[in-house]
Amino acid sequence: MWLAIYIVGGIVVLLFLFFIITYNGLIGLRNQMRNAWAQIDVQLKRRYDLIPNLMETVKGYMKHERETMEAVTKARNLAQSLASAGAAARSKAEDALGGALSKLLAVVENYPDLKANQNFLALQEELASTENKIGFSRQYYNDSVLRMNNKVQMFPSNVVAAMTGFKMGEFFEVTVTEEREAPKVSFT
Amino acid sequence: MWEQINANRWRSVVLTASMGLLLLLIGYFLGYFFLDNAIIGLILALVVWGILSLIAFYQGDSLLLSLSRARKIGRDDNPRLYNIVEEMKIASGLERMPDIYIIDDSALNAFATGRDPSKASVAVTSGLLAKLNRDELQGVIGHEMAHIKNRDVLLMAICAVMLGTIVILAWYATRVLFFSGAGRRSSGGGGAGGLIVLAVGIFLLILAPILAQIIYFTVSRKREYLADASSALYTRYPEGLASALEKIAASPVQLKSANKATAPMYTINPFREKGRAASNLTSTHPPIQERIRILRAMSGASLSDYDQAYREARGAKTGIAPASALALDKMAGATALREPSAEAKTEEKAPQKVERARETSDMMWRLNKYRTVNCPCGTKLRVSPEFKGVNVKCPHCGRTLSVR
Numbered sequence: 001m002w003l004a005i006y007i008v009g010g011i012v013v014l015l016f017l018f019f020i021i022t023y024n025g026l027i028g029l030r031n032q033m034r035n036a037w038a039q040i041d042v043q044l045k046r047r048y049d050l051i052p053n054l055m056e057t058v059k060g061y062m063k064h065e066r067e068t069m070e071a072v073t074k075a076r077n078l079a080q081s082l083a084s085a086g087a088a089a090r091s092k093a094e095d096a097l098g099g100a101l102s103k104l105l106a107v108v109e110n111y112p113d114l115k116a117n118q119n120f121l122a123l124q125e126e127l128a129s130t131e132n133k134i135g136f137s138r139q140y141y142n143d144s145v146l147r148m149n150n151k152v153q154m155f156p157s158n159v160v161a162a163m164t165g166f167k168m169g170e171f172f173e174v175t176v177t178e179e180r181e182a183p184k185v186s187f188t
Numbered sequence: 189m190w191e192q193i194n195a196n197r198w199r200s201v202v203l204t205a206s207m208g209l210l211l212l213l214i215g216y217f218l219g220y221f222f223l224d225n226a227i228i229g230l231i232l233a234l235v236v237w238g239i240l241s242l243i244a245f246y247q248g249d250s251l252l253l254s255l256s257r258a259r260k261i262g263r264d265d266n267p268r269l270y271n272i273v274e275e276m277k278i279a280s281g282l283e284r285m286p287d288i289y290i291i292d293d294s295a296l297n298a299f300a301t302g303r304d305p306s307k308a309s310v311a312v313t314s315g316l317l318a319k320l321n322r323d324e325l326q327g328v329i330g331h332e333m334a335h336i337k338n339r340d341v342l343l344m345a346i347c348a349v350m351l352g353t354i355v356i357l358a359w360y361a362t363r364v365l366f367f368s369g370a371g372r373r374s375s376g377g378g379g380a381g382g383l384i385v386l387a388v389g390i391f392l393l394i395l396a397p398i399l400a401q402i403i404y405f406t407v408s409r410k411r412e413y414l415a416d417a418s419s420a421l422y423t424r425y426p427e428g429l430a431s432a433l434e435k436i437a438a439s440p441v442q443l444k445s446a447n448k449a450t451a452p453m454y455t456i457n458p459f460r461e462k463g464r465a466a467s468n469l470t471s472t473h474p475p476i477q478e479r480i481r482i483l484r485a486m487s488g489a490s491l492s493d494y495d496q497a498y499r500e501a502r503g504a505k506t507g508i509a510p511a512s513a514l515a516l517d518k519m520a521g522a523t524a525l526r527e528p529s530a531e532a533k534t535e536e537k538a539p540q541k542v543e544r545a546r547e548t549s550d551m552m553w554r555l556n557k558y559r560t561v562n563c564p565c566g567t568k569l570r571v572s573p574e575f576k577g578v579n580v581k582c583p584h585c586g587r588t589l590s591v592r
Contacts (some may be wrong), residue, residue, distance in 0.1 A: 032281070039278060122267065128529075129271035136279035139424070144281070 022151075022160040029148040033169050036141035040172070043133045044079070044094060050130060051076045051101075054123050058104070061114040068104050075100040091172070094134075101127065138172045145169035200343055200407050207350045207403045210396050211237060214357050217389040222364065237353045244345045249301040249309060256299075258289035258311045266290070269317060272326050273310060276333040279422040286310050286336060290317070296436040300332035301341055308336040319439070320432050323529050327419055327429030334418030340411040347404050354400045358393045365390070409474045416479055417494035420486060424526045426494075430483035437476045477565075478502070489525055561589050 055069060062069065079093040105124070114120055149168045152161040160166075211233055219229015263270045270288060277285050282305055289311035291297075296316045302308030310332045312325075320328065335341055420426035478501060485497035553560060557573040565585035579588050 036281070043278075125267055125271065129268075129275060132271075132275045132529075133278050136275050136422075140279060140281050 018156075019160055022157045023164060026148075026151055026157070026161060026164070026166050029144065029151060030166070030169075033141065033144040033148050036137060036144045039137040040134065040141060041083075043130055043137055044083075047097070047127070047130050047134070048076055048080050050123065050126055054104075054120075054127065057117065057120050057123060058108075058114065061111045061117070062107070065104070065107055068100075068107060072097070072100045072104050098131070142171050145171050200410060203403050203407050204343065204347055204350070207347065207354070207400050210400055210403075211350055211354050211357075213392060214354060214361070214396055217392055218357065218361055220385070221389060222361075233353070233357060236357065237350065240349045240353055241346065244349050245303055248303065248345055249307075249341075252299075252301050253289055253309065253311065256291050256311065258291045261288050261290055266317070268322070269312065269325070272322065272329050273333075276326065276329045276422055279330070280333045280337045280418070282308075282333065282337055284308070286333075288312075290314055294318075296320075296439045298328050298332055300335040302336060303342050303345065304339065305336050308341070310336075315439070316436075319435055321529075323423075323425060323428035324432035324435065326423050327425065327432050330419030330422040331415045331429060333422065334415040335411070338411070338414060338418065340415065344408060344411065347407055351397075351400045351404045355397045358397045361393050365393070412474055412479075413482075413498065416483060417491050417498075420483060420489050420494055421491055424489040425528070426483040426486045426489065426525070427528070430480045433476055433480050433483075437480075486525075559591060561591060563587060563589055 051072060055073060058065075058069065075093070075097040079090075079097045082090050082093045085093075105127070108114055108120075108124075145168075151157045152166050152168050212230060215230040215233025216226045217229070219226040219232065223229055223232075261269070266288075269290075273288055274285060284306050286300070286302065287309040289309055291311055291313045293313045294315040295313055296319055298310065298312040298316055300308060300310050310329065312328070316325070316328065416429060419429050423429070482494065482497045482501045485501060486493045487496075553570055559571040559573075561569040561571060561580060563569060563582040563585060564587065565582060567582055567584040569580060569582060569589065571580060571591050575591065578591060580591050581588055
């Protein structure tokens with residue numbers, strides 16, 4: 001009689017422990033995911049901050065690129081105004097900004113004086129690195145989502161996830177390559 | 189990915205534990221013979237190990253950095269390096285930005301230190317900064333970041349201290365044995381049983397340091413492969429690290445400030461000797477050509493892609509981690525390789541130039557009736573027309589090659 005009670009009690013304790021550990025693991029993963037999302041934000045903001053500086057430096061050299069420059073400024077302002085919008089709209093605006101920027105950086109080749117400007121070189125390094133950091137934070141965010149989703153879907157952690165209402169994370173879609181590639185610039 | 193690293197760590201821990209067992213055995217034997225009490229010997233060994241560990245734990249990183257004469261830099265001192273480290277910090281998901289140090293040395297190398305990810309540093313030589321392009325530097329920093337993230341620094345410190353303790357204890361014990369004859373127990377007339385224990389003990393004293401060293405090197409090399417795999421995963425561009433390793437291997441300069449104790453911390457072994465294949469058991473780092481081959485054979489950037497390339501390159505059944513751990517990682521769809529960066533693309537022309545120069549020089553040698561022998565290690569031997577022998581020894585790897 002007592003033995004049966006001990007066994008049942010032991011199982012209950014073990015189940016309870018399993019529940020706690022799994023639940024905490026899920027919370028940890030979710031925080032990691034949210035933290036990774038915040039990282040993407042930090043890098044996107046950094047890009048907004050760099051662009052006015054870039055414009056200021058480039059202005060004196062690029063006499064014939066008004067349109068290209070305006071396109072960057074416009075894309076930046078649009079992206080910034082959408083900063084609290086949904087992921088899809090945001091992702092599109094950020095890609096447009098990335099495209100406009102690479103168009104601008106592509107015509108730099110035609111301005112040797114600008115390419116020798118120390119200030120510009122520093123900005124170019126910052127922009128290139130920010131671009132990389134955006135990519136890497138997306139990558140890490142997606143890795144976190146994957147790990148989180150694995151836990152939510154796989155047995156036995158899925159039982160705990162269902163009981164506590166854990167939802168799957170949403171992947172940050174990798175942008176279409178042709179949008180990110182530097183556009184061909186032709187002079188007619 | 190995390191599950192995978194845990195599985196791999198478990199293997200390393202088993203190896204480390206066997207080293208600990210070796211240490212305890214030595215302590216036990218020492219106590220049994222010299223102190224008449226095996227337990228006291230055991231405790232003594234643990235105390236020596238404990239003290240050394242504490243020093244390594246609290247002072248190890250600052251000791252290492254000051255030994256290699258590294259100076260700390262900030263964002264403004266070298267924005268490019270700072271940015272690359274930050275990129276890799278983000279890609280690896282490390283919580284705190286590691287401190288960055290530069291060693292003023294024209295040799296090409298880098299290392300990571302710090303007992304846990306929240307108190308870590310990376311150091312690179314100024315030669316490395318000058319010679320590598322952005323992608324290559326990213327690959328090297330990714331490798332160091334992986335050492336931090338996987339907590340290799342701590343594991344290797346524990347192993348190194350254990351190895352040190354075993355060597356010290358065995359050295360003292362053999363000295364005492366040789367100068368004072370056998371210990372008290374055996375001279376007290378323990379009979380045949382005592383003799384057997386003595387024989388086993390001496391055997392152990394001679395063998396333990398060698399065994400411990402082999403274990404140490406095995407653990408170290410395992411961690412190197414895993415760090416390479418992680419670097420490829422972080423950067424999504426294994427070619428960066430591969431071509432960095434190639435440049436490092438081709439550089440003739442040795443690091444001035446490295447010593448035997450700090451060697452395992454570096455990206456590549458700073459004590460490469462020319463003319464010796466560094467692929468034997470007593471090497472902290474896997475052979476560099478093999479690492480390059482594996483990285484270049486990867487069809488994607490995931491750990492399972494690395495595992496597959498590793499198995500193929502080494503013809504090994506066991507990869508860097510158990511298959512069950514890698515299955516999860518395969519589900520990550522977005523591990524395709526990326527394009528080289530703009531900076532690396534513009535640099536591409538240089539190797540072609542070298543290629544052309546080589547062809548020209550080959551032709552010049554041929555005109556002078558010199559024969560060219562290609563060694564499998566990658567060295568080209570020019571044999572003078574006056575040379576009458578049949579075989580020639582490669583000065584780089586030591587293989588004997590036929591001239592004809």
